[in-house]
Amino acid sequence: MSDSAIHDAKGAQAPFTLAEGDLAGSEPRDWIALLKPRVLSLVVFSGVIGLLVAPGALHPVLALSAILCITLAAGAAGAINMWYDRDIDAVMRRTRKRPVVTGRISPDGALAYGVVLAVGSVALMGLATNWLAAGVLAFSIFFYVVIYTMWLKRRTPQNIVIGGAAGAFPPLIGWVAVTGSIEALPLVLFAIIFMWTPPHFWALSLWAHDDYKRAGVPMLPVVAGARETRRQVVLYTVLLVPLTLAPWLMGFSTAAYGAAAALLGAGFLRHAWATWRDAQDAQGVSLTQDAPAKACFRYSITYLFALLGALALDRLLLA
Known part of the structure; x- marks a missing residue:
């Protein structure tokens, strides 16, 4: 716990209660x-x-x-x-x-x-x-x-x-x-979200780099630099996309879901690659609001909503 948190905790008169006001x-x-x-x-x-x-x-x-x-x-x-x-x-x-x-x-x-x-x-x-x-x-x-x-x-x-x-x-x-x-399918869904989280959050941390640096939080761009972070965004996205095909390959869904997962994955790979190719943060310059990293972050949210929605729709139609 941080020193300030310890100090606040020691000074609190009624822990685990709503303070007056x-x-x-x-x-x-x-x-x-x-x-x-x-x-x-x-x-x-x-x-x-x-x-x-x-x-x-x-x-x-x-x-x-x-x-x-x-x-x-x-x-x-x-x-x-x-x-x-x-x-x-x-x-x-x-x-x-x-x-x-x-x-x-x-x-x-x-x-x-x-x-x-x-x-x-x-x-x-x-x-x-x-x-x-x-x-x-x-x-x-x-x-x-x-x-x-x-x-x-x-x-x-x-x-x-x-x-x-x-x-x-x-x-x-x-x-x-x-x-x-x-069972197997929910563990696959767990693995998909687990693999999705690093490229999603590291895309955010690229354009929020200054915040994490001020706070002393060792996010990857602060510790390893923007270039390595962009490389990791691409690497995890490359690992993620084949994993999203697992429900279809395991027979839990139809080829319609497989096609949707492939198309959505291609979009994620495109954004990850654009983030890798972007060099405006190479010299420590803050990213602009429309930078590829921010676009990648935004797409990653839409991507997961659409991917999970496609699986649910496929399963409901299959049933």
């Missing part, structure tokens, strides 16, 4: 912001895909409960992340307006909020579906908060490679919520 000095949108709603959309969508492609079905009420649990768990992890990272968030342009940094919500309030949501989401998942799904959900929260946020993020440029597993759990959780078991 949290409710009076904040607005509902501040509490929503703690959940990282932009990140939530893809997390929830991938969890829904896991529910849809799994054999069998849940009662609609239980399915909605499972989706709610995934949403609350991801939001809980985001809130605890904002509590822990408030020192570095304060010096990064992208994060300096977060509610804990600006004081609209106290650190203790954010931590209490996250812990309550985490415990509640896991308990509800176990009661509504099965305890294996609840266990995987609990581990996903632990992985993001402890393994990624507290251990890896500030210590190694491989933080995103290893920590990417945290965002790969939702389709597995959705599948287990329906079936009560872990």
Whole structure:
């Protein structure tokens, strides 16, 4: 934990409680912001895909409960992340307006909020579906908060490679919520998101390089330079695209999904190659808003939505 966080923790009079003024000095949108709603959309969508492609079905009420649990768990992890990272968030342009940094919500309030949501989401998942799904959900929260946020993020440029597993759990959780078991297809979906995360996030880190450097976070562009980061974006994308064909090659989907995956992958490769060819950050110059790295980052989000959507549509039509 950072020195400032330790100091704040020692000075707190009522840990794990809402500090006086949290409710009076904040607005509902501040509490929503703690959940990282932009990140939530893809997390929830991938969890829904896991529910849809799994054999069998849940009662609609239980399915909605499972989706709610995934949403609350991801939001809980985001809130605890904002509590822990408030020192570095304060010096990064992208994060300096977060509610804990600006004081609209106290650190203790954010931590209490996250812990309550985490415990509640896991308990509800176990009661509504099965305890294996609840266990995987609990581990996903632990992985993001402890393994990624507290251990890896500030210590190694491989933080995103290893920590990417945290965002790969939702389709597995959705599948287990329906079936009560872990099988090959959800593990493939886990692997796809795991391999997608490095090129997605390193494209972001290329144009957010100055932020991470100011905060002392050892992201790959800060430690190894922009050129090596661009090379890694291409390498991981090259490894990712064949992996996305696995559901078709394993007989879980039709050739229609295979064609969609190939076309979407070609687009990702094109953006990764354009990022590799771009040299404007070679001399440490900040990237412009329309730089290939930012275009690659934006496409990567659309890519994963479209890829998972194509698989779900294919499975539903196949069924």
